[in-house]
Amino acid sequence: MENFETFAIRTQTERTQFDEHSTPLFVTSSFVFEDAEDMRASFAEEKPKNLYSRFSNPNVTEFTDKIVKMEGAEAGYAFATGMAAIYSTFATLLNAGDHIVSCQSVFGSTHTLFTKYFPKWNIETTYFKAEDAEKVEQYIQPNTKILYLETPTNPAIEVLDLEYFGQIAKKHNLIFIVDNCFATPYLQQPIKYGADIVVHSATKLIDGQGRVLGGVAVGKADLIREIYLFARNTGPAMSPFNAWVLSKSLETLAIRVERHCENALKVAEFLENHPNVELVKYPFLKSHPGYEIAKKQMKLGGNIVAFEIKGGIEGGRNFLNKIKMCSLSANLGDTRTIVTHPASTTHSKLTDEERNEVGITAGLVRCSVGLEHVDDIIADLKQALE
Numbered sequence: 102m103e104n105f106e107t108f109a110i111r112t113q114t115e116r117t118q119f120d121e122h123s124t125p126l127f128v129t130s131s132f133v134f135e136d137a138e139d140m141r142a143s144f145a146e147e148k149p150k151n152l153y154s155r156f157s158n159p160n161v162t163e164f165t166d167k168i169v170k171m172e173g174a175e176a177g178y179a180f181a182t183g184m185a186a187i188y189s190t191f192a193t194l195l196n197a198g199d200h201i202v203s204c205q206s207v208f209g210s211t212h213t214l215f216t217k218y219f220p221k222w223n224i225e226t227t228y229f230k231a232e233d234a235e236k237v238e239q240y241i242q243p244n245t246k247i248l249y250l251e252t253p254t255n256p257a258i259e260v261l262d263l264e265y266f267g268q269i270a271k272k273h274n275l276i277f278i279v280d281n282c283f284a285t286p287y288l289q290q291p292i293k294y295g296a297d298i299v300v301h302s303a304t305k306l307i308d309g310q311g312r313v314l315g316g317v318a319v320g321k322a323d324l325i326r327e328i329y330l331f332a333r334n335t336g337p338a339m340s341p342f343n344a345w346v347l348s349k350s351l352e353t354l355a356i357r358v359e360r361h362c363e364n365a366l367k368v369a370e371f372l373e374n375h376p377n378v379e380l381v382k383y384p385f386l387k388s389h390p391g392y393e394i395a396k397k398q399m400k401l402g403g404n405i406v407a408f409e410i411k412g413g414i415e416g417g418r419n420f421l422n423k424i425k426m427c428s429l430s431a432n433l434g435d436t437r438t439i440v441t442h443p444a445s446t447t448h449s450k451l452t453d454e455e456r457n458e459v460g461i462t463a464g465l466v467r468c469s470v471g472l473e474h475v476d477d478i479i480a481d482l483k484q485a486l487e
Contacts, residue, residue: 105171105287110352112167114159126345127159156333160344167351168307169319171286172299177319178329179344183282183302184210185337186316190300191219191247193331194276194324199246201226202237204261206254206459208280231259231391237266241273248273251280252289253395256443256467257460258382258407260391263398267295276324282306282434287358288400297321298328305434306404308350309357313343357436357472361404364478365470369406371479377416377486379464380409405433406468410486413463417442420466423485426477433469438478441467 114124132151134140143150151157165177180186191214195201203215205228215226227240231254248270252261263279270277278298279291285306291299301307303315316339318328332338339347362385369383381388384395385402395402410416420442421429427438431446443461456462470478 106355108170109167109354112163112170114163124160124163124345124348127341129158129341130154154341155336155338158341158344160341160348161339164303164315164339164344164348164351165317165319167348168286168301168317171290171351172281172319173290173292174299174319174325175322176325177317178325178332179303179339180316180318180332180337181339181343182314182337183300183304183316186300186302186318187211187280188214189332189335189337190278190298190318190328192335193328195219195222195224195246197223198244199224200242200244201247201249202240202245202275203228203249204251204254204259205230206257206259207249207251208255208282211251211280212459231257231261234261234265237269238273241269241275245273246276247278248275249278249280251283252398253283253384253403253405254460255283255405256407256441256465258384258389258405259460260384260389260395260399262394263289263291263294263296267291270297271295283403283405284399285354285358287355288362288403289398292320294398298324303347304432306358306361307354307434308347309354309434309436310350311432311435311437313346315339315343315347358404359401360472361434361470362401364472364475365404365406366402367475368468368470368478368482369402369408372406372408372482375483375486377411378408379411382407404470406470408466408468409462410464410466414442414444416464417466418445420485421445424481425484426473426481427468427471433467435469436472438471438473438481439469440482441469443467 131153142148161179165179169177229237229240250261277296279296281299282302282305298320300318369381369386372378373381383406410420427440430439444463
């Protein structure tokens with residue numbers, strides 16, 4: 102099996118004595134052993150065996166194995182949420198006194214880790230702007246350990262050159278970590294460009310239907326081994342039920358993401374020509390400053406479109422109040438189209454200056470384009486804009 106769609110469907114746990122066609126749900130907290138020697142050897146890791154569902158579980162292993170194959174990684178570990186994956190990865194690999202270099206536009210909770218919690222342990226972060234990517238080496242210090250990126254970024258939809266940053270990380274012997282949530286492994290594989298670890302919020306497009314929470318980190322086996330040991334002792338494991346749902350979701354990831362991207366491009370083109378929209382950001386629009394990079398490293402442009410409505414914060418609020426079909430929600434990557442106005446909701450506690458620093462202008466709207474008929478999505482956005 103070499104093709105993405107095939108191993109997304111055909112990577113399965115070993116069949117039980119019941120010869121089931123679809124993987125069953127292994128809802129169990131623990132597992133049994135044949136005798137004392139079997140138990141000893143299993144705990145000594147002399148034989149591969151499930152011990153306890155906080156460590157491993159057949160459903161979680163199946164889901165993780167699929168993401169490992171999709172990303173071209175060596176190993177992986179699945180978590181209860183995307184933020185559990187991000188926090189555990191950093192907490193495993195960093196020591197007091199270490200330093201992170203990160204792109205400035207990152208998910209809000211990641212930003213909070215960097216600015217509120219990590220400084221308590223004397224771990225500092227230096228941000229660089231996407232437009233200053235060529236200057237990133239000036240931010241690297243003797244104690245820098247990790248280079249961290251999102252691409253496309255949340256919510257500014259900036260595109261960063263994975264190949265370039267992979268070379269920088271290798272040159273300076275940094276651990277290169279990429280949040281690949283917006284692209285999914287179907288559109289982009291950062292490991293091809295030098296990433297050591299790739300993290301996902303599986304809650305988003307990987308599930309794709311707004312049902313369960315999940316996260317995953319995949320990458321080099323030696324690093325994942327350390328992350329596994331940290332997670333095994335701290336307990337942020339994915340539940341078997343969520344893993345079972347997510348593994349099923351991966352069977353349709355390719356076909357879903359194709360339609361998401363097809364719809365999103367049409368929505369972006371519509372918005373770009375609307376008189377009440379000042380700016381549209383979508384990686385596969387030729388007007389996007391990262392268009393050429395996106396075409397190089399992404400199969401398609403993803404499902405997130407960011408656009409600037411005329412009228413600032415009030416314009417954004419009015420737009421949300423007029424939406425009829427699309428959902429007002431903070432999630433993304435759902436079958437249903439979702440619109441969010443960060444300045445009045447998710448990032449309302451930030452000052453104007455802080456919002457502008459991460460690309461959140463007063464009228465910015467983030468649209469997670471769903472799988473409804475594209476004409477109906479556009480019709481709803483059109484009436485709300487007018």
